[in-house]
Amino acid sequence: MASEGAKPTQSDLAALEQAFAADPKSDAYQPLAEAYLALGRFMEAMVVCKKGVKGHPEDPAAHCLLAKVYARQSKHKKALDELARALEIDAACGPAHALKAEILLEQGEMDAGAEHLKRAADAMPDDEGVREALRKWGIDYEPPSPAPEPTAAPAEGGGPPQGAGPPAAAPEATAETAAPPAPVEDSAGGAPGAGGATPSPTETAVAGPTGASQGSAIVDATSLTVPGTQPVPGAPQAPGVGAAPAAAAVAPPSAEVVLPEGPPPGYGVRPPVPAPEPAGAAAAAPGTVAQPATPPGGPPPPAGPPPLAEDDDFETGTGPIRVQGTKRGGMRSTLLLVLVGLLGLGGFGVWYTNEAATKREIARLLKEAQKELSHDSYAAYKQASETCEKILELDPDQFAAHAYLAYIDVLRWGEHGEGDVMLQSAERHLAAAKAHGKEHSHLIAAQAYYDFFKGNEDKAIDDLTAILERPGTTSGLLSGTLGIIQMWAGRLDDARKSLIRAQELSPGEPRILAALAELARRRGRDAEAARYYENALNFDPHHVDSLLGAALLIIENDAVDNARAEQFLKKVEEMPGDQKSPRQQAMYHFARAQLLYAQGKTQEARAAEEKAKMLLPNNADFASMIARREFRAGHYDAAVDAIREAIRIEPKRATFYVQLARILLAKPGGEREAIEALEKARAQLPDNVDLLMLLGEANAKARRWDAALAAYEKVKALKGDRYGPALLAIGTLERKRRNFEAAKKTLTQAAEAFVDPTGKARANLELARIAIAERDDAAARKLLERALRLDPSLPDTYFFLGQQLAGDRRGRATAKEFLQIYLKRDPSGPYAERARGLMRRL
Known part of the structure; x- marks a missing residue:
């Protein structure tokens, strides 16, 4: 649970590699694996760890270290399997208990995680990482003091007791094996979500004598990290805040078959280079993915689609x-x-020498272009484009260069707003690359983006899905492309699956992390979005889309101090103009306008917002964010007008209809209008789960119980009986109808079905409300505190905790603090007036 050590230097790494190569069966695997892990080189770390486990199968430290590598890649099932093996060998292995506790707690398994954390504390009572974890998760536990060792009476003459041997040697220290809590599993120093950031005094609800848990603001003013929240499942760790960007995307684990994304073999070769060929193996064709060897006498591999170009x-x-x-x-x-x-x-x-030199130069340029593409910045795209043009000067028909340029130009046209000249260039390179009759992952991604931007979203999604469903095919680039297009198309659940898969394959890609952050925002999970933005910025502190998204997130959450948002916007402002695309420049002015509105500088804000609209007219996201701003201010009619404008621009975007319905539901008497809007949206998107869920909510608010239940049952039919959000909604509906036993059963199922801590927290909050209605204060307090530990960003938890503590003379100070946090986070929320009334009486 301690933090990772400093990154090894190149010479340190070379020495460790040499030591391991000299004796692979020794303990040299441990420091080498730790070094690879510190550098984010997960594939190498995993390979070395597996050799360590093979050479030391009965050493729990080897299994713990491999589990740590898996955990850093969010492969939690594999990590838990290795930890189970370590604990079979040594049931008191402290590092194994510590890492298992961390994984379980981050997954919301509070009781099991707490038990393993206590076992870790018993085994390692002086470990500061374990003590910090106990404090972070609010687990009050002090390991028992060890019993004093009996001392034998000295023999006459003061010598050692008769029969005593030499003093026992101190046990050899094991390598640290517990992975640190992912700093923002998407956050500073690690991955989105530093999960354990310290809440600021103004935002922390201090536990009083009653034992209430701590909470924190949804977005801390000094850091994007959401204090006290759990790391995002699946997020990697990154260098610390202010560290240089990661050198390159981490290669996927060797156990997976990679869909290649770079230049074909055959370049950079000093011909001829004869190499021995395995007996019976056919030479692989250049530019193809190697196929599994056919057993002697076995049938040839089945025919399939053309293989993809290898990189x-x-x-x-x-x-x-x-x-x-x-x-x-x-x-x-x-x-x-x-x-x-x-x-x-x-x-x-x-001629032969010149040809070889040309191939080597093309290979160098292709590698350079691929490295530039990994940065996902407008400036890097332009630089990669120039590099590919140099390749085409050497070989006008070079396949990979045309594939890269097709990808770059499609994004510069459709995503960054460069206009028809870039569209024509994209079409030219698409045609040139496709003329080769081969596949390349950047070419496939380019075609998918092209189809989407041309309005053929179904074709883009179906084509990508078909390719990724081929047996043995994996690609971080294509999984990410599919997830981004699914998100833009409003298929949020599918988008999350695809983006998480992309992140597993390419853990350090800022584009994927920024897309996961945007997806979380669209799903209304701002704390999760904050962690992903934080992690993207740890990998690349100059990633423009993450800087802008993070700034808007802070502003939209009414942070008390917007200094952090100002820092992000200042960084974008100071970048040279040619490093920001037309879309990013417009987004900068729009974000600055929102900051000025928050600061009360209305005239300057209007001017900045108009400039943004002029640079990027008919932008649906601008209209949606304006609707959110008006909604927060309580201007419901203006909010409705703004979101209807967003729907006019993008009529197929389901999240806009959801936003419209939420505004109408908050508007007094707006339930029926919300139902009408949702029914109209369902005509276009009949099986959209988000619309169905909100339709159920609108009917429930209008007390049309049967219609609400029918909508939720339709969701279960689409998503399965264990779909957490539907179970939570049905349980909440039964609570409102005062069918408490049915509600408790369904809400308990919901708490078990949810994987993410926020869903579990909401289920516990609803169970707490039932306990309050049944006047079971002890159960209510326990459930509320559990909800607060699971997700400190939910405002309603603070209100109900404040309400519960307000009746206890000893807890009034804490109650007041909880109510203040609620009003700060949701000043116009459903319990705002009741909270103010309680505050006046305290």
């Missing part, structure tokens, strides 16, 4: 690509040289 060597850094040859290559070279000598054709040798 794995460039991503993993395994060295220069070599063309596979046979012994006949040397003979061929000899014959050619004899022929040249006989005919006196010295020019052939010159």
Whole structure:
């Protein structure tokens, strides 16, 4: 549970690699795996750890270290399997209990996680990481003091007791194996969500004598990290705040078959380079993915779609690509040289040398272009474009260069707003690359984005899905592309699955992390969005979309101090103009306008907002954010007008209809109008789960119980009987109808069905409200405190805790603090007037 050590230098790493290579069966695997882990090189760390486990199968430290590698990649099931093996070997293994506790607590398994954390404290009572984890999760536990060791009476003469041997050697220290809590599993120093940031005094509800838990603001003013919240499942760790961006995307684990995303083999070769070929193996064609070897006498591999162009060597850094040859290559070279000598054709040798040099230069440029693409910045796209143009000067028909340029130009046109000239360039490179009749992941991604921006979203999604469903095919680029397009199309549940998969394959990609943050915002999960933005900025502190998104997130959550948002916007402002795309420049002015509105500078804000609209007219996101701003101010009619404008611009975006319905539901007497809007939206999107869920909520608010229940049952039919949100909604409906036993049963199922802490927290909050109605104050307090630990960002938890403590003379100060936090987070919420009334009486 301690933090990772400093990153090893190149010389340190070389020494560790040499030590391990000299004796792979020794303990040298441990420091080498830790070094790879500190550098974010998960694939190498996993390979070394597996060798360590193989060489030391009965050493729990080996299993713990492998579990740590899995946990850093959010492969929690594999991590838990390794930890189970470690605890089979040594049931009191402190690091194993500590890491298992961390994983379980982050997944919301509070009781089991707390038990393992206590066992870790028993095994390692002086470990500061364990003590910090106990404080972070609000677990009040002090490990028992060890019993004093009996001392034998000294023999006469003061010597050692008779029969005593030499003093026992101190046990050898084991390598640290517990992974730190992912700093923002998406956050500072790690991955989105530093989960354990310290709440500020003004935002923390201090537990009083009653034992109430702590809470914190939804967005801390000094950091995007949401204090006290759990790291986002699936997020990687990153360098600390202010650290340099990650050098390159981490290669996917070796156990997976990678869909290649770079230049084909055959470049950068000094021909001829004869290499031995395994007996019976056919030489792989350049530009293809290697197929599994056919057993002797077995059938040939089945025919399938053309293989994709390979780029794995460039991503993993395994060295220069070599063309596979046979012994006949040397003979061929000899014959050619004899022929040249006989005919006196010295020019052939010159040509041959120049051709080899050209290929090496193309290989270098392709690798450079791929590295630039990994940064996902407008400036990097332009630089990669220039690099690819240099390649085409050397070889006008070079396949990978056309594939890269197609991808770059489609994004510069459709996403960054560069206009028809860039569209024509994208179409030209798409045609040139497709003329080769081969597949390349950047070409596939380019075609999908092109189809989407042209209005063919179904084709884009279906084509990508079909490719990714091929047996043995994986690609971080294509999974991310699919997730982003699904998000833009309003298919939020599918988008989350695709983006999480992309993140597993490419843990350090700012584009994927920023997309996950935007997805969380669209799903109304601002705390999760904050952690993802934080992590994206840890990997690349200059990632423009993350800077702008993070700034808007802070402003929209009414943070008391917007200094952090100002810092982000200042960083964007100071970037040279050619490093920001037309869309990003418009977004900057819009974000600045929202900051000025929050600061009460209305005239300046209007001017900045108009400039943004002029640079990027008919932008649906602008209209949606204006609707949110008006809604927060209680201007419901203006909010309705703004969101209807967003719907006019993008009529197929389901989240806009959800936003409209939420505004109408908050408007006094707006239930029926909300139901009408949702029914109209369902005509276009009949099986959209978000619309159905909100339709149930609107009917419930209008006390049309049967219609509400029918909507929720429709959701269960689409998503399955264990779909947490539907179970939570049905349980809440039964509570409102005072069918408490049915409600408790369904809400308990909901708490078990949810994976994310927020869902579990909401289920516990509803169970607490039933306990309050049944006047079971002790149960209500316990459930509310559990909800607060699971997700401190939910405003209603603070209100009900404040209400419960207000009747206790000893807890009034804490009650007042809870109520203040509620009013700060939701000043016009459903319990705002009751909270103010309680405050006046305290």
